[in-house]
Amino acid sequence: MTRGLWIALATLALLPFASHSQFVANLAMLTAISAALGQAWNIAGGFGGLTSFGHVAFFGLGAYADAILQTRYGFTPWLGLPAAALLGGGVGWLMGLATFRAGLRGSYFALVTLAFAEAFRILANSIGITGGGSGILVKLHTSAGNFQFADRRAGYAAALALLALATFAARRLAVGRFGAYLMAVRENEDAARALGVRAVRVKSAALALSGALTALGGVLYVQSYLYIDPPTAFSVERSVEMLLVAMIGGAGTVAGPLLGALAVHAIADTTRSLVATPGVAPMLYGVVLLLIIGFLPGGIARFVTRPAHA
Amino acid sequence: MLEVRGLSRRFGGVRAVRGIDLDVPAGAIVALIGPNGAGKTTSFAAIAGFVRPDSGSVRLDGTDIIGWPPERIALAGMVRTFQITQPFAGLTVAENIRIGAFLRESHRNAATRLARELGTELGLGAWLDRPAAALTVAGRKRLELARALAARPRLLLLDEVMAGLTPTEVNETVALVRGVRGRGATILLTEHVMQAVTALADRVYVMAEGAMIAQGTPREIAVDQRVVEAYLGKGAAARIADG
Known part of the structure; x- marks a missing residue:
């Protein structure tokens, strides 16, 4: 059953390469980025129960790190990848230490992450190096060395690579010791500590890993759209989408974010083509999320596969 | 192995634990008993690092562990239930036990094997792949024990593992705890079930209203006037003696 699901997902992922339509490739790329970001969120929010409402903070940091390094300092955008990962991971680690040492959990943690993202947005708006409110424009110069591709299918391939990396990380969590500790802390922190689990360290490491992967998503965004500004880099909507993708698909499962991204994009793109009124798609997400929480607390993954911990 | 001196903890105006002393020699089974509200659980929490005592010392193999977080104490070999x-x-029952096993066994296959063996040994064999939430009270008590044992403690702190069990289950658990000592672990337990205390303990400490009022062998404790009065009220010992 599980193997069948993965074969189906892999086949689906390869299909867009057969099409010459840039529209299809773009749609596929956006879905893959959503899935990758959802998977990155899932590592902290699903496996660790660290429900973040401000994960876009890492996305924005990654995007700006990449944009600034190449436009201001002339580095190759390929360097943006490790730089963004380090920055996202480092900020995730520090944010974890600060909030978890203070004993913040649940909705308090969610609010702190939201505040973090907002603080970064305001900062990006007001300091010089980010170009302030006018943002940063990356010069169009398509070449592999420049990590810019004329063919959207190449961008899609890069998004798939990130998705594969995030999914590999999630898979490791589902089977290994670190992941087991992370889930134990999610289920019952005191009991975990009584068995020798360094809860603060485990949670901070999960947030660092999740932050690093999310930041890589920001790099892919900049390399595809060649522009970043504070509202795009740190939008609340993107935080919500990461959380939705993971929760609709099945938080704390390996396949969940992939299924969630497919579902969310199917809903969004179908609605957009049927109804012209803006705002209908987010409303529909809301309805679907309520239905999922009400009737399928394990997400779609519960239906299709067994949960990662079973 | 464990040496507690002058341990005190108050919550607001309540002096939950008032300067207790307690010794657990290596290889022994020591019981801490007392009526409800005597301060046993607080003492346990303070010893295991979950509650910071106001004063006093807790030494594990000679090292003062006051102020250590629970996870560090667990790593040092003292694990509580x-x-x-x-x-x-x-998580499933096997996964629950595996969290304990990971403390000493970092390889996942070895940890899984240890967890399943231990679970089966403790009578949880049929439940290993079911969620822990589905367990009965007795099952959960066993899971607590199995998880702690999987961490291979040198000193095991059992907080009322017999409470809520049927007499048959108590007998089974008594045999389990004996088996644990047989493997070389030292045990400190709190218990209400006197049958279990009498069957297991080498030495018994009695707490009442936060203070240590008596200690001795189970036989000595059973006839100690202060202990009888702590449980049954002042003058009870004399009235019983009068018949």
Whole structure:
């Protein structure tokens, strides 16, 4: 059953390469980025129960790190990848230490992450190096060395690579010791500590890993759209989408974010083509999320596969 | 192995633990008993690092561990169970036990094997792949024990593992705890079930209203006037003696 699901997902992922339509490739790329970001969120929010409402903070940091390094300092955008990962991971680690040492959990943690993202947005708006409110424009110069591709299918391939990396990380969590500790802390922190689990360290490491992967998503965004500004880099909507993708698909499962991204994009793109009124798609997400929480607390993954911990 | 001196903790105006002394020699089974509200659970929490005592010292093999977080104490070899069972509800029984096993066994296959063996040994064999939330009270008590044992403690703190069990289950658990000592672990337990205390303990400490009022062998404790009065009220010992 599980193997069948993965074969189906892999086949689906390869299909867009057969099409010459840039529209299809773009749609596929956006879905893959959503899935990758959802998977990155899932590592902290699903496996660790660290429900973040401000994960876009890492996305924005990654995007700006990449944009600034190449436009201001002339580095190759390929360097943006490790730089963004380090920055996202480092900020995730520090944010974890600060909030978890203070004993913040649940909705308090969610609010702190939201505040973090907002603080970064305001900062990006007001300091010089980010170009302030006018943002940063990356010069169009398509070449592999420049990590810019004329063919959207190449961008899609890069998004798939990130998705594969995030999914590999999630898979490791589902089977290994670190992941087991992370889930134990999610289920019952005191009991975990009584068995020798360094809860603060485990949670901070999960947030660092999740932050690093999310930041890589920001790099892919900049390399595809060649522009970043504070509202795009740190939008609340993107935080919500990461959380939705993971929760609709099945938080704390390996396949969940992939299924969630497919579902969310199917809903969004179908609605957009049927109804012209803006705002209908987010409303529909809301309805679907309520239905999922009400009737399928394990997400779609519960239906299709067994949960990662079973 | 464990040496507690002058341990005190107050909550607001309540002096929950008032300067207790307690010794657990290596290889022994020591019981800490007392009526409800005597301060046993607080003492346990303070010894295991979950509650910071106001004063006093707790030495594990000579090292003062006051102020250590619980995870560091567990790494040092002292592992506790909880009176109110604390399963990882969303994980399976085997996965619950494996969390304990990971403390000494970092390889996942070895940890899984150890967890399943231990679970089976403790009578949880049929439940290994079911969620811990599905367990009965007795099952949860066993899971607490199995998880702690999987961490291979040198000193095991059992907080009322017999509470809520049927007499048959108590007998089984008594045999289990004996088996644990047989493997070389030292045990400190709190218990209400006197049958279990009498059957297991080498030495018994009695607490009442936060203070240590008596200690001795189970036989000595059973006839100690202060202990009888702590449980049955002042003058009870004399009235019983009068018949």
